[in-house]
Amino acid sequence: MNVVEQWRNRGRALGGAYLVCTHCGRVSAVRRVLCSGCRKPTTDAKRALLPRRLKAVGASHRHAIVETFDQVGTRGTVMLTRANEGLLLAFLLAESDVPHAGALVGETLDLVLRRNGTEFGPHDPIVYTRKLAANLETRLKLLKKNSKPEG
DSSP states (O other), X not given: OOHHHHHHTHHHHHHTEEEEOTTTOOEESSOOSBOTTTOXXXXXXXXXXXXXEEEEEEEEEEEEEOOOTTOOOEEEEEEEEEOGGGOEEEEEEXXXXXXXXXXXXXXXXXXXXXXXXXXXXXXXXXXXXXEEEOXXXXXXXXXXXXXXOOX
C-alpha cells in the first residue's frame, strides 16, 4: 500500500470518480499505465464522476472483484449495474443488503462508502470502499412486498 499515492487520490476515491480512456472509453477505478481495453497509454485519461444512484441489473454471490481502489481481490456479493450510456459496472453490495441481493435486481441502489471488512487491529487504519446499498424507499418497498399474505 502506497500511503502517499492513496492520499493524493483521496478526492477521486471519495468523490466516486473513475478514469475513462480517451481512446476506447473503457472505465477504470484505478490509475493504469496502459488501458486494460485497448492497451494504449492512459496519460490523457479523463476523470468522470459516477452517478450517486445506479440501476441493478444482476447479482452474483461470492464473486471476486478486481477493480477496487486498493486492487485487492475480495470475495463478496456483487451487483452488476447499468450507468450512463449503457456502461456496465460491478460493485460490492453492502453487507446489510446481501440477504436481499436477488430481490434488488431491477431496483435503483445508492453508491455509498462503507467500511471494508471488520477484522483490523486497534492501530490499523479503517479502510473504506465504494459499495451499493438500498435506500430507505427500496427497503420499505421490499418489506411491503415480503409482508403481503399469499392468496
